Amino acid sequence: MKTVLLPIAWILVLAPLSWGVARSVQRSMPLFTGGTTAAPEKPVPTGPAGPASTNRP
Amino acid sequence: MSVPLLHCLSREATVAGPGFSRWLVPPAAIAVHMCIGEVYGFSVFNEPMTRLIGGAAHDPTRDWTIPQVGWIYSIALVLLGLSAAVFGKWVERSGPRKTMVASAVCFCSGLVLSAIGVRLHALWLVYLGYGVVGGIGLGLGYIAPVSTLMKWFPDRPGMATGMAIMGFGGGALIGAPLGVSLMAHFKSAGDPGVAPAFLTMAGLYAAWMLFGAWLVRVPAADWKPEGWQPAAAGSKAGPARSVSVDQAWKTPQFWLLWLVLCMNVSAGIGVLGQASLMCQDMFGVGAAVGGGFAGLLSIFNMGGRFLWSSVSDLTGRRTVYAIYFLLGALLYALVPWTQKIGSRTLFVAVTALIISMYGGGFATIPAYLRDLFGTHQVGAIHGRLITAWSLAAVVGPGLINYISTAKKKAGVPAAEAYNGTLYLMCGLLLVGLVANLLVRPVHPRHHLQTIAP
Numbered sequence: 001m002k003t004v005l006l007p008i009a010w011i012l013v014l015a016p017l018s019w020g021v022a023r024s025v026q027r028s029m030p031l032f033t034g035g036t037t038a039a040p041e042k043p044v045p046t047g048p049a050g051p052a053s054t055n056r057p
Numbered sequence: 058m059s060v061p062l063l064h065c066l067s068r069e070a071t072v073a074g075p076g077f078s079r080w081l082v083p084p085a086a087i088a089v090h091m092c093i094g095e096v097y098g099f100s101v102f103n104e105p106m107t108r109l110i111g112g113a114a115h116d117p118t119r120d121w122t123i124p125q126v127g128w129i130y131s132i133a134l135v136l137l138g139l140s141a142a143v144f145g146k147w148v149e150r151s152g153p154r155k156t157m158v159a160s161a162v163c164f165c166s167g168l169v170l171s172a173i174g175v176r177l178h179a180l181w182l183v184y185l186g187y188g189v190v191g192g193i194g195l196g197l198g199y200i201a202p203v204s205t206l207m208k209w210f211p212d213r214p215g216m217a218t219g220m221a222i223m224g225f226g227g228g229a230l231i232g233a234p235l236g237v238s239l240m241a242h243f244k245s246a247g248d249p250g251v252a253p254a255f256l257t258m259a260g261l262y263a264a265w266m267l268f269g270a271w272l273v274r275v276p277a278a279d280w281k282p283e284g285w286q287p288a289a290a291g292s293k294a295g296p297a298r299s300v301s302v303d304q305a306w307k308t309p310q311f312w313l314l315w316l317v318l319c320m321n322v323s324a325g326i327g328v329l330g331q332a333s334l335m336c337q338d339m340f341g342v343g344a345a346v347g348g349g350f351a352g353l354l355s356i357f358n359m360g361g362r363f364l365w366s367s368v369s370d371l372t373g374r375r376t377v378y379a380i381y382f383l384l385g386a387l388l389y390a391l392v393p394w395t396q397k398i399g400s401r402t403l404f405v406a407v408t409a410l411i412i413s414m415y416g417g418g419f420a421t422i423p424a425y426l427r428d429l430f431g432t433h434q435v436g437a438i439h440g441r442l443i444t445a446w447s448l449a450a451v452v453g454p455g456l457i458n459y460i461s462t463a464k465k466k467a468g469v470p471a472a473e474a475y476n477g478t479l480y481l482m483c484g485l486l487l488v489g490l491v492a493n494l495l496v497r498p499v500h501p502r503h504h505l506q507t508i509a510p
């Protein structure tokens with residue numbers, strides 16, 4: 001039980017983290033493949049919290 | 058019935074037996090941190106919550122507005138800082154399992170209350186649910202595993218806390234796309250699917266957080282890693298003699314570290330909050346490329362937490378913070394130059410390194426506190442230090458927003474509007490450097506003479 005628990009515990013936390021990283025890498029692709037011409041900008045919804053925030057502690 | 062249940066949550070019931078692997082504790086901590094880190098992806102719900110009545114289109118007379126729903130996140134963050142500061146001593150007394158369960162109950166019931174609030178279109182209930190109740194869950198969950206991890210990893214405290222705090226950084230990378238996917242799954246004509254998404258997330262997060270609470274253990278009083286010899290207390294290589302939380306914040310060291318954290322975070326947050334827009338303004342790229350840049354920075358923010366705090370175990374905490382501040386200031390000063398020479402690659406590389414050190418600053422601070430104040434109440438002391446982040450969260454984005462907007466209005470080209478702010482960030486980092494260099498071991502008069510079990 002003890003020997004099985006260790007890999008299971010790590011898989012249970014690393015799997016969602018890897019999924020999140022993969023989604024973020026996917027999101028960052030335009031940075032490497034995108035052109036340099038600015039597209040018409042959509043208004044960014046902001047409130048007291050600001051835009052979709054990454055300023056995490 | 059309730060007595061055995063309460064007993065299994067107690068600190069005594071979580072003492073690890075012989076043969077327990079300490080490597081089970083980091084996944085327990087990450088499980089909790091990656092769930093509560095969802096708060097930074099919460100903004101994906103903002104826009105859908107302004108279409109609850111009008112459906113596909115916003116009804117300006119009855120629907121909530123973006124500034125109104127933006128307060129949910131702000132309240133949650135204020136409560137994070139307050140509850141970490143207020144409940145720190147209770148967390149140390151109660152042990153990690155009870156605190157993690159309390160955190161799971163608060164955070165997930167906050168999501169359930171918010172789902173009810175969304176269904177009834179009662180904004181006050183969402184403020185109370187996600188903001189107040191959920192925010193308390195954030196504070197409890199954030200500090201819960203800190204001192205436990207450092208007791209399990211006295212040989213590598215930076216790496217241990219870096220793993221947990223990396224999980225918090227990763228929480229947004231999971232929470233934001235999960236929220237979007239769930240809303241896409243549940244949405245129907247006239248309903249953006251916010252309430253069922255909240256309920257599903259409450260269930261998923263409860264499962265992961267309770268798994269972490271079940272897994273976590275505290276080491277026996279006489280336990281130490283095999284083959285590891287503790288350095289003499291108070292020596293350069295070892296932790297300090299313990300200082301109580303109430304005594305710690307009367308020391309200059311606490312306030313110097315408070316300043317160190319505040320300056321490091323203010324500078325990093327300023328860039329993170331404006332990353333997408335800054336990239337677009339400085340290099341004339343589109344919103345998709347700007348968004349991609351923000352996504353990439355999130356990965357470096359997460360990775361830096363683990364990497365830099367692990368490095369601090371080798372270099373010492375004062376040295377690693379000196380690197381953050383000196384190298385950080387140099388890199389900030391280079392950003393306008395990357396724009397001038399038109400090198401987007403160099404700009405991305407420089408800012409990614411800056412943000413990795415920003416994340417590293419968060420992750421290294423618990424180990425720095427442990428070096429100065431010992432492990433006895435380090436979680437509670439960490440809770441009080443988090444108030445530095447609360448202030449920095451206002452100062453950093455405010456500075457970069459205010460100055461760049463003022464410059465654009467004054468006719469400065471958008472590409473150059475950030476230069477002044479970036480040089481100001483260098484100044485903030487240099488203030489942090491001075492504070493860091495002034496840190497000395499705590500005077501023995503602050504040390505605890507006896508430590509209650």
